[in-house]
Amino acid sequence: MVADTAELSGQAEVGAAPAAGSLHYCEGAAALQLGAGFFRPESRPSRDLGVLLAALLARGERELAQPLTVLDLMAGCGIRALRYGLEAGASAVWANDADADRLPVLQRNLTPLELAATRLEITAQTAQKLLAGCLLEERRFGLLDLDAFGCPTALVPAALEALQFEGVLYLASTDGRSPTGHDRSAAIRSLGAAARAHPASWELALRLQIAVVARAAWAMGRGIRPLFSFSEGRTFRTAIQLQRRAEGRQERQLGLLAHCHACGEQLEQSLLQLRQWPACACAGDPPPLAISGPLWLGPLQHAPTLAAMQRLVPQLPAGTVAHSSERLLARLLADPGSPARCWSSAELGRRLGGGPPATQALLQALEAEGYTALRSGVMDGMFRCNAPWPRVLELASALNM
CATH class of the missing domain: 3.30.56.70 (N2,N2-dimethylguanosine tRNA methyltransferase, C-terminal domain)
Known part of the structure; x- marks a missing residue:
């Protein structure tokens, strides 16, 4: 289902609601109350990789010339914001959730950041209003965590405007039907793209999501670099760096991916060199190709960034990164995600x-x-x-x- 405006207003990731509002939870250096909202312990690998990425940014290894500032746009109980400050060393953290009822939980959970002298802001605004305010005030961040419920496409342009050059958008979508070819009309509406059934459906969703960010960045005169992309089939996550300008021929990475359900052949074409599709492996009169796109045809992972994140693991306190997260990191590092x-x-x-x-x-x-x-x-x-x-x-x- 495509998210409507209410879904995009600032709610955190969906999951099973805790039975009690005062339920305590520990993860890495964070100890907090989950509150009555939704929370998924199974999403820890995404949070661990976010901490490693933020730690990399905070250490200046990603060309940021200033201390790391983080905006957690849909903070939920605040676990990601808390870990960015305590474990990654962010100098300033802004935690926001549109649900004002979450403010007491956020304020309690993020108290350790104040004690650690981290500059902290906690607000309850819609994501649209907050990002509009950042644009007017020219506030920008080194890391913007957008952990959306539904499809976040409507927020992408404003989120990119809120990034410093070389800053990173850590984007998540829980819209699984549209980009995997199960709701073709919704994919047109939410992604501006065709999405057809494909053997690598999770990867298809990630490539469509990156393409949305690429088009928005190019419209601003900027470029992008996907740093890492992954999914467990329910949530689709990409970390994308905003470049001051697009690298040479980056537009060649936007194109179409075709699949023949009869013979299994797959074909790809850049939009820049679009031409007639070559023949597939079918004999005789082949069926029509199932064509998806425009989507990102380039790499899904950036090996230097992932390798630097991997080197950080033993430098952080024991327990910061779970073993499952280390395995995920190694798996992504072994596969750049290209060819498509x-x-x-x-x-x-x-x-x-x-x-x-x-x-x-x-x-x-x-x-x-x-x-x-x-x-x-x-x-x-x-x-x-x-x-x-x-x-x-x-x-x-x-x-x-």
Whole structure:
């Protein structure tokens, strides 16, 4: 379902509501009360990666020339804002939630930041009003955490205006139907793009989300760099750096991704060089291609940033980063998210009729022929490559003999 204005006004991520309003919770250096709102302990990896990213920014390794200031636009119980201050070393934190009933919980939970001499602001404004005020007052941040309920597209331009150059938008969407091809009309309305059923549906959603940010940044005369992107199938998260200007030929990364449901072939084209689609692997009269986009065709992960985050883990107090978060970080670092063509091993097995070959053996066979071939860091059981699909099938079939 596409989020309406009320959904975008400042509510935090959705989850199972705690049974008691005074429920205590500990995570990293944060100890707090969850309150009566929604909260998901399972989202800890996203919070851990946010802390690592903020710690990187605070240490000046991402070209910020001033102390790190953070805006947590939809703060909920305040756990992300608290951890940005206590663990990442942010010098100033602004925690906002549109629900005024959450203010007492936020104020109690964020008291440790005041004691630590972190400049702290706590407000209860709609996200739209707060960002408009930032624009009028020319206030900008090194990290803007936008953990939206629903689709955050309407807030992206104003959020980018609130970023310093080289600052980062940490964006989340819980709209899973539109960008994964399950509600095509809603995808047109919320993303300005076509979204069709695709084997790598989570990755499709992330690429559509990055494209929204790219178009908004380019309209401002700026550029973007995706730092990391991931999903557990429910929430789609991307950390995107705002560049002073777009890198050369960055616009080539916006394009279309096509999938043939009959033969399994995938094709991609940049909008800048759009032409007739080449023939897929079907014999005879092939069915129409399922085309999604415009979306981001470029890398989903920035290896230097992820490597720097990984190096920070042992420098932070024990327990700051959960083991599951370390595994996620390593998985993302091993897969830049390019090329964009991505298949599931299960689909490959169905098409071969005898089950899929060992994934590592297939990747090695493809690499031996000069192709790029990697396990997906976004979805388990997926692999990406730039080899022609018929050749993938041939090698897979030979490995099964």
